[in-house]
Amino acid sequence: MSARTIVPLEESWLFQADHRNEGLSLKWYEHGLTSGESVKIPHTWNVQQGLEEFRGTGWYSYNLFVPADWEGKLLRLQFDAVYRDAVVWVNGKRAGEHAHSGYTTFIVEISDLMNCDADNRIVVSVNNENSQTALPLGNSFDWADDGGIIRGVSLIVSGRVAIDYSKLQAVPFFEDDLSGTTATYGLLSGEIRLWELGSEADIKTLQLKVTLSNEEGAVASQEWKLAETEGALRFRDFRVDQLKLWHFDHPHLYTVHLAIYVDGVLSDEVSTTVGFREIRSDDRTLLLNREPVRLFGVEWMPGSNPEHGMAETSEQLAEMLHHIKHANCVITRFHWQQDSKLLDWCDQHGLLVQEEIPHWQTPNEPGDEWLNISLQHAEEMLHRHYNHACIYAWGLGNELNGQSEMTNLYFEKLKSQVHELDNTRFINYVSNTVHEDPAQDTTGAGDLIMWNDYIGTWHGDLNRPEVIRSITKGIPNKPLVVAEYGLCEPAFEGGDERRTQILVENTMEYRKHPEIAALIYFSLNDYRTQMGEEGEGRLRQRVHGSMNLNGMPKPSYEVLRQFASPVTVSVNSELGSLVITVEVRNDIPCHRVSGYTLELNDAHGERIVKVIPELAPGQRHVFSFTEIPQERWSEISLEIIRPTGFSVIRGSLNDLNNNFIG
Structure with a gap:
């Protein structure tokens, strides 16, 4: 029981x-x-x-x-x-x-x-x-x-002695500095914070039992007897061999079962999941499990379903998250703290998340009086969400006056306090002013440069290549993340056609700059907001997305999906054979492709499945199909599928024939 x-x-x-x-x-x-x-x-x-x-x-x-x-x-x-x-x-x-x-x-x-x-x-x-x-x-x-x-x-x-929350560190160890899809072993350590112990003086012994399991069953179990608690139980260096790493294409999770025994009697137990993964930076390069990566993402504004608002169900949240992954996006950010159920989905399906406290624009220049309230937000966020493998960074502010010395001092103090709560993740500030004077801007105090780029709209007409060069010169030795770019209607005209143009032209420019480690397009959806320029009541909104409030895609959604694809496909004929070439992008996105499959389907239900071999950025693989008569090619559709089951590319052979624009 x-x-x-x-x-x-x-x-x-x-x-x-x-x-x-x-x-x-x-x-x-x-x-x-x-x-x-x-x-x-x-x-x-x-x-x-x-x-x-x-x-x-x-x-x-x-x-x-x-x-x-x-x-x-x-x-x-x-x-x-x-x-x-x-x-x-x-x-x-x-x-x-x-x-x-x-x-x-x-x-x-x-x-x-x-x-x-x-x-x-x-x-x-x-x-x-x-x-x-x-x-x-x-x-x-x-x-x-x-x-x-x-x-x-x-x-x-x-029972009266109970777990409040846990903070678990799942650290992989590699044999050398080379990247790989597996690690030699991992070490699990943790702190289990107990609820207030009213009768602690009557306790003779506390025992902590930790059991680790994966989808194949129990991996290991270990017990610790602890006499002193000081409100928390701690354990270190629980070794895991034959380790499976967490990655957005291979989101391997381990279940950690924590059980507290008081004088030999089970008092409380809880299960949580962890993912063994390493995310760090080296100069201007972002490294995921030792692999240099450049990632493509999109931001989604939850709470926009007009029937449910911020009270969206788990099923509705999962539906929108599916749209993110279907768009080939593997990284996102949220302007405010999210439901643990949403983050569970990101853990299970492979979506990197920067979760943020809702410190947006105001107060414009925060002082010390805001440290306590901001720290409350950060503590409550970290304590409940610390174990989520999907979270790679915490965000502590968005679009304040990043050029202000007061904002700089405030962020440095807040970052220092949050770093004491979690020294395993990036801690960032997202700026819309870094292009003004990069060396002065608050985002430089973060672990990554986070830049909201609205050149051509909110930021006026500037030379984007020169701005990018000035940012990377003014803030050296850190990767640059374009945290937002897009078009907001009706503040700016042009409709979805102009939104598509911005997506295409900006992305093509960003790809030329190797110091840019990730792109986060804004936004997936038109979103409900009390600042909205369009609609009234529950339909008040900003038209900023590639989907409308009801989750219907606009033309720019398909362009986003194409540009975020990690592979391109070309279809040709050679001596009567159908030749399909799959090539891994080497700009943005840029990462190893492993475990992907290619499927051919025709109208009669016939299906051919081929495993794409592991490919590094810039590499290609050629498939030749001699068994398919040329007169049937027009009936065949092609699909490339990630190991997580999400479609990367889907279309008829005719549509894909030298017509992939990403």
């Missing part, structure tokens, strides 16, 4: 908007809601008719039966995210609150407030009014400010 039970609290919540701010005076927290709308969590009121423009307080109420055998257990309510300021009551008593951060997980202990073998009442008030003490600040941020319990809620039941 498991020592931990997780009860999802999703169905049958009551919700009521508090238009007149009377909830406290009417003691809704004590009596619960006697009327209101039955809603399912996740939920936001800002996509409901009549409440699209409501910024204020909403109330939620839930009845929960607690069985008698939970007596003496540790009971915790976990809120995956509430936007934004929340107060939680249990049976009329204030249990906890969470403020200033609307996209991070928080947990409230309710053990002493619950009645066993009885019904219990949980009440939550949520306020999404503009705030001058929260991030994002005020009304100046470029996404939707949907209020509500926007992510999942669950009750965690365990």
Whole structure:
């Protein structure tokens, strides 16, 4: 029997908007809601008719039966995210609150407030009014400010000595400095932070058992007995042989099962996943598992489904993430903290992520007074998401005044504090001012140069090649990532045709500069935002994407997919044979191709599958098919498929015949 039970609290919540701010005076927290709308969590009121423009307080109420055998257990309510300021009551008593951060997980202990073998009442008030003490600040941020319990809620039941969170380091070790798809071995180390130990003095021994497994079953298990905890259990150098590395094309994951025993009795257990991978830079080169890579990506703005807003379901999140991978993009960034379920998908399917605190443009020149709130955001993000293999970097600010000395000092102090929390990942600042005076700009204090390039639109007419050279000269010895480029309508004219032109022309220029390590096109989708220049209510949006709000692709989406493909294909005939040449790009994207397959299908259901041998950038492989008569070539479609199952190139032989533009 498991020592931990997780009860999802999703169905049958009551919700009521508090238009007149009377909830406290009417003691809704004590009596619960006697009327209101039955809603399912996740939920936001800002996509409901009549409440699209409501910024204020909403109330939620839930009845929960607690069985008698939970007596003496540790009971915790976990809120995956509430936007934004929340107060939680249990049976009329204030249990906890969470403020200033609307996209991070928080947990409230309710053990002493619950009645066993009885019904219990949980009440939550949520306020999404503009705030001058929260991030994002005020009304100046470029996404939707949907209020509500926007992510999942669950009750965690365990023994009194329990795990709060874990921070696991999965480090591969290579035989030499040469790149490869495997490592000789790996070492797993970790820190397991315990929930507050009210009865710790009565504990004689604590035992930690760690079991590691992969898709083939258990790999190894190890136990540690620990007398001193200081609120955490630590272990080091758990060795893993015959290691499989995590890579965006080969996202191998290991499951780590953590079990806590108190005086020999199992008190709590939890499972998480890790990926053994190494991401670092060497001068201007980005290295993934020792391989020099140049990566292509796109940014997606979640919360844009007009029916669900920021309360998108796991299935809807997965659908949009699938569009990213289908577009051949392997790297992205998020302007605010995301759901762990979303990051689980990125772990499992191979998508590199920079996750950021929502510090966007304002305050323009942050000072020391903002360090605590920014650190709260960073701590809550890191503690819950540390183990995700997909996260390669943390972002601590976007488009502030990067030319300001005050901003420089602020970021350096914040980075230093975050580095103490995690010294294994890049820590970055994303700049839209680095082109002005690169040597002065705050992004230079980050581990990567992150540049939002809007030359020709927001940044006016500048010479892009000269700007790139000035950036790399002004900030030497660091890889450059173009963190955004694209077209925002209706602020700028030209429609999707101009968006395609910007995508093509900018990408062709970026490919000429070897110091550029990655491109992140902006954006995958038109997105809901309270700053939007088009639409009203829940449809207020910025037309910035290659897909519309409803997830329908525009012509520029297919161009993005072609340009982000790591391979090109040419189709020819030679002495009556069908000849297909697959060549690996050697600019952007640029990485080894391993485990890819080529498939030929015809209208009669016949299928030919060929394994593409491992190829380095610039290498090619030629397939010759003598068994296919020339009169059938027009009936045949070709597809190249990644080892993760995502399509790289798909089309008829006629369409692909010397017509690949990427």
